[in-house]
Amino acid sequence: REIVTPEEIITRTLDPESALASRDALAKTIYSRLFDWIVEKINVSIGQDPNSKQLIGVLDIYGFESFKINSFEQLCINYTNEKLQQHFNQHVFKMEQEEYTREEINWSYIEFVDNQDVLDLIEKKGGLIALLDEACMFPRSTHETFAQKLYTTFKNNKRFVKPKLSRTDFTVVHYAGDVTYQADHFLDKNKDYVVAEHQDLLNASSCPFVASLFPTLPEESSKSSKFSSIGSRFKLQLQSLMETLSSTEPHYIRCVKPNNLLKPAIFENTNVIQQLRCGGVLEAIRISCAGYPTRKTFYEFVNRFGVLGPELLEGSNDDKIACQKILEKMKLENYQIGKTKVFLRAGQMADLDARRAEVLGKAARIIQRLMRTYIARKQFVLVRRSTTHLQSFVRGTLVRNLYECMRREAAAVKIQKNVRRHKARESYLLLQAATVTLQTGLRAMSARKEFRFRKETKAAVHIQARWRCHRDYSHYKNMQRAVLTYQCAWRQRLARRELRNLKMAARETGALKEAKDKLEKRVEELTWRLGLEKRLRTDLEEAKAQEIAKLQETLHDLQLQVEEAKTMATKEREAARKAIEEAPPVIKETPVLVEDTEKVNSLTAEVDQLKALLQTERQATETAKKEHAEAERRNEELMKKFEGAEKKIEQLQDTAQRLEEKATNMESENKVLRQQAVAISPTAKALAAYPKSPFQVCHIPGTCILYKYTLIFIKMT
Template structure:
């Protein structure tokens, strides 16, 4: 560090040195802070006390005094450290001590195989049976556990030596291990036989991806389970067979002894029974022979009489039975034939009635369909004629309307021009009439002149009165013509509006007729299809 450096110069030096580093960023709102992008997130550091903490030196005498303490905890905190000979400074700061401790820790970790135990706080309330998922996930992410798991899963977390791997998983493919001394080839053939992918074979170990070891253990457990079940089955069958053979030998011996005893007892009983039977046979033979001789003669005579009577009765019965059978057969045949004829007649009658009914119904349907089709065809033709007539009338009305509009416009122009001319003539006649009146009034005021020439004044007056009347009549005729033209104009407007309404109504009727024609055509096609289906069915 420079002797005159401050936290701002330190920050500027960092900005210049690490400006292109992907893990180093500069905050926007601060000139002396910097941000380091860790795997767990971005951390912003402030440089105000960096140099002061680095200048906080540790006095060697104090360290020696504390390391010589009798308290084991204090002496363990301040152990004597071996200083590097290359350092020129005779004082060691806290930063340099921390750096040396970190270097020693890294050397220790690199020389050993460390195992870590991560303690995670389940909740901020410090109560049992409460688990905060977000808090725990943040602790695992900040502690580097998630990153370590990701790195471990991305690599080969499971590593096994060749001999251990073959000893443990050789039973998955025993045929691979037969007559093979090379462990590397045996491991490769075993993994190919199992069907794993993504593994690597090293010089002394097998490297497996995450989850492959569990898959191999599951297959090994499955094979061991099957083998154990086979061994158990064989042992149980052997034990059951051995116990069955022993039981069968014992049972045979017991059966032989029992059967011998029973046979002896039966033989004695049979001998005694045979003796009794022999005595009884001879006695019964004698008595039976005596009775037989007595009964033989009477039996023969009785048998001859009974046999003759039985034969006669049997002959009579057979004759009666044969006659009854013949009568029954004839009667049954007659009844069966009568029943068959009635059933046949009823069936034929029923079939004829049903077929007639079905035929009448089909005929009725066909007639109705024919009527509907004829009516629909007639309605269709009528509607087509009406549509043609209406379209012709509409076109005629449009043409008449256009001609009427043109004639009306021409007549309006003529009437307007005539009206203007009449108005001009009316104004001129009015002005002339006023002039004549004024002249008459002036002439009346001049009495001597009138008395001197009375004839000239009367003629002039008559002439003026006649012209005045003519002008009045002309004015009246012009006013009448103007009124008549206005009336004609209004009537023409009314007729044009009525014709316009009629044309609109005709267009709406044409649209309605077209829609009805479409419906009738659809109905006509449906009826034709039904007729075709009925004809096909019939």
């Protein structure tokens, strides 16, 4: 070890204990420089911009530590937590309540536990760290002397407690609870000797990495004091951290340890409550519930939630009034309006955001609907135009094909007609020739047979044959007549049955139509009467209103005339009284009084006439009121009749509708009956089965017998 003095440099050997301490200090120094180098490399690797004015930092700290043996490390950790708790109190409690006071809103102050006295005990001048640094600077200081100095300095401090059965332990009443520290190794752990020999040795290393970790110190720092305190450095670093935190917007996440066994599914209520109380969570929750965690300036609030009431912003340049109107429209209660900001309780901002999202969603849906309508209509018009062109082309093609088919079919029908006519004529001519030839042969054969028969038989046989022929002919005639009679009777029966059904259907249809016509006429008549009554009522009300107005005007004029007459009479009486008082007491000068009396009498007569007229007008008014009441009563009766007529019209309309439905059903039934009658009628069957060709066999019932006997008769003749 080299000791620098003003006169010379003294080199002193170390004892084994000092050598071991120097070795440990060198190891600690190398470890510290390596740790700083790793941190620097990590910062470079993540791309942190050293010139950036904005950053996002995460500060992760375990929390208060309280073990059976608590040393210098636990004091630093608890000191850091006290500092962070003070920042939490400053940000959550003090600053928030100061802002409420500054904005002059209705607010009741909430008390909270302040740990500033603990920080003063640790970091203030003359505190724990200062006394520890002072003890480290004296070579003869021990842990007992350091503890005794603490007992003497802080014996009256509420946050410092001296245990009874220990000489080096001391207890600090932290914000989270009491922690007892053992001061046995405080001095050793607080010392951080930066030995110049160590610095020179490592700086001269042949390894470039080791040499870069220990650069050459400037001359000023080498001449300064070599003593360096861990507590002081930790205090400065903590102050730098707090300055960084104070310049940012902090967000706190409180972690709770559910149990001390470090096992899942175990929740210790007492331990968790103690952690919440120590962390100031309960006070924060109480302030959040009683306070207004959400706050916006007037401009920000109007800019964000102005869409909830755009009509309220028209013609208004005051953002504060606009905020008040928007909040009143949204019917919010838990809010306060300060000088420059709007304060909202928890949950109010979410409600406003939900309503804003709903309004924006409606607007977006309207825009989407219009755009989709435009796109769909555009596509529809295009498809319709294309469909029209395609339909016109297809219809043209189909019509041309149909025309070609119809032309070919007409030509084929014409060719078929001519061919069939030619074949039919050839067949007919061939049949006619064969028939003539057959008839000629048959007639010749029958003539020869008859001639031979007459020649061979006698006249009786000839007569008998004649008789038999006559009998067969008579029997044929009778059979023909019977067949015709039977056919006529059967057809007559079927025709009567069909006629009866048709008459019944026609009768029901006619009755329904007559009822429908009557109902329609009745509805038209009631509608016309209703319109007439409405017009009469309107005319009556107009006439009544005009008459009442005239009567009121007349009454008003009469009242004015009466008031004028009363005023004139009063003036005349006063003039007469004044004239009597001013006149001398001479009996001969009475003509003036006579003239005044006559005038008064005339005025009195006029007043009486006006009163009579007023009484007449009042009677006329009362008569008009009675007539008005009578007219209202008649109007009410007409309204009742009108309502009854409307009900009857509705009933008649329902009846007419039912009759129309019944008539429609009867018409459909008549159609079905007609179709059945046509299907059953033998005449229709006979007509349908009548042979179209003259060479086809006739299958009409009753005619086959006639045809057979006709052939027999032709053969016999």
